[in-house]
Amino acid sequence: MNKPLDYIFPAPPAGLDPTALDPARVPQHVAVIMDGNGRWAKKRALNRLRGHKAGIEAVRETIRCASDLGVRYLTIYSFSTENWKRPHDEVVGLMDLFAKTMLAEVDGLHEENVRVKTVGDLSVLPAETREAFDEAWRTTGDNTGMTLVVAVNYGGRQEILRAVEGCMRHAVLEAEETGGFLPPTEELFERGLYTAGIPDPDLLIRTSGEMRVSNFLLWQIAYAEFVCTDVLWPDFDRYEFLRCLLEYQGRNRRFGGVE
Numbered sequence: 001m002n003k004p005l006d007y008i009f010p011a012p013p014a015g016l017d018p019t020a021l022d023p024a025r026v027p028q029h030v031a032v033i034m035d036g037n038g039r040w041a042k043k044r045a046l047n048r049l050r051g052h053k054a055g056i057e058a059v060r061e062t063i064r065c066a067s068d069l070g071v072r073y074l075t076i077y078s079f080s081t082e083n084w085k086r087p088h089d090e091v092v093g094l095m096d097l098f099a100k101t102m103l104a105e106v107d108g109l110h111e112e113n114v115r116v117k118t119v120g121d122l123s124v125l126p127a128e129t130r131e132a133f134d135e136a137w138r139t140t141g142d143n144t145g146m147t148l149v150v151a152v153n154y155g156g157r158q159e160i161l162r163a164v165e166g167c168m169r170h171a172v173l174e175a176e177e178t179g180g181f182l183p184p185t186e187e188l189f190e191r192g193l194y195t196a197g198i199p200d201p202d203l204l205i206r207t208s209g210e211m212r213v214s215n216f217l218l219w220q221i222a223y224a225e226f227v228c229t230d231v232l233w234p235d236f237d238r239y240e241f242l243r244c245l246l247e248y249q250g251r252n253r254r255f256g257g258v259e
Contacts, residue, residue, distance in 0.1 A: 003068045009242060016239060025249050027202035029073040030066060031224070033216055034058070036208030036232030049093040054234035056101055065238040067112055067146040069245075073198055074148050075119075077216050081155030095125065098152065099132040106136045113145030119194035120154030149198065156218030159194055163219075166192030195220055203248045205241075207233045225251050 009018035034055060041051030059076060066074045078098065084091060102116075109116060116136040123130075133150070167184040175181055190196060201217060201224040209230040213221065227244045229236070 008065060008068045009238060012242075013239060016242065018242060021242065021245055022249055023070065026069050026071060026245065027248060028071070029075070029199050029201045029203075030071050031075040031077070031201040031204045031217055031221070032062065033077045033204070033206040033210075033214060034233040034236075035206060035210050037234060039208060040232040040234045048090050049097070051234060052094060052097055056097075058233050058236040060105070061237050062241055063109070063114065063146075063148060064112070065241050067114055071146055073201075074146060075151060075198075075201065075217070076149070077151045077154065077214070079120075079152045079154070080215060081121075081153055081158055082215065095129045099126075099129045102132040102136050106139050109136070109148065110140050110143065113143045114140060115143040115145065115147045116140045116150065117147055117198075118150050118152055119159075120152045121158070122153060125153060147198070149195070151216070154194070154216070156213075156215045160219055162194075163189050163192030190219075193219065200224065202253075203227065203244070205229070205244050207231055207236050223253070223255050225253065 005018045005021060005023070012018050037051035037055045038048045039051075040054060041048050044050075062076075063074060079094060083094075106116070116133075116139075118133050118137070122133060125133075133152070167189055170188060171181060171184070195217070200220045200222070204213075204217075204221050204224045204226050206212075206226070206228045209228065211228055217224075225248050227247050229240060229244065231240050
């Protein structure tokens with residue numbers, strides 16, 4: 001952990017004790033399904049894009065808090081392969097929001113020594129959005145602090161098919177070179193994932209009370225702990241993040257073993 005708990009959590013609400021968190025047991029990799037922007041906006045008679053804009057502050061807060069606590073990887077589910085089914089105006093607005101937000105935030109992330117990485121198929125994104133993510137990678141790629149993994153146009157099933165195709169290509173080359181066939185291994189399969197080189201999530205957080213994985217990191221979350229909160233994403237702050245971490249630390253992670 002880089003900073004003391006009373007600095008990270010200066011004004012905890014009644015009943016929430018930051019000192020209950022064990023800094024030595026903070027998860028290495030936290031993944032977040034950020035849900036509830038639309039419902040947050042609807043409750044306030046606003047359009048959905050206003051909800052997405054409101055959610056940016058929750059992203060900032062979570063990045064800052066996770067980095068200060070010593071989390072090594074934070075993966076946020078920004079846009080799924082299924083999200084293209086949303087109304088055209090919302091999709092266009094989201095792509096513009098991604099580009100503007102990434103460009104506005106990249107210098108601050110760089111100063112915090114955060115490295116930005118994307119997972120998903122960026123090839124079909126608008127050029128401006130792709131270039132913003134590319135710029136973030138170029139600027140922060142050598143940083144050594146927390147890695148912020150932005151999942152955009154990401155789908156777990158599609159990622160698995162991509163990895164299978166990689167295994168098949170490897171098998172064909174192996175057969176051509178040796179005349180034999182070696183069955184694929186987990187290690188070989190994982191090389192074909194977007195997340196190659198990134199450890200699997202220890203903790204998966206989903207906001208807004210939903211209880212689905214929504215095609216997110218299907219291979220990687222095999223032994224992740226799930227914490228679901230009723231809080232809508234724009235209202236998610238460092239104290240709600242703390243509650244999720246405390247719940248995680250209260251679990252007994254057996255990885256299929258006995259108690």
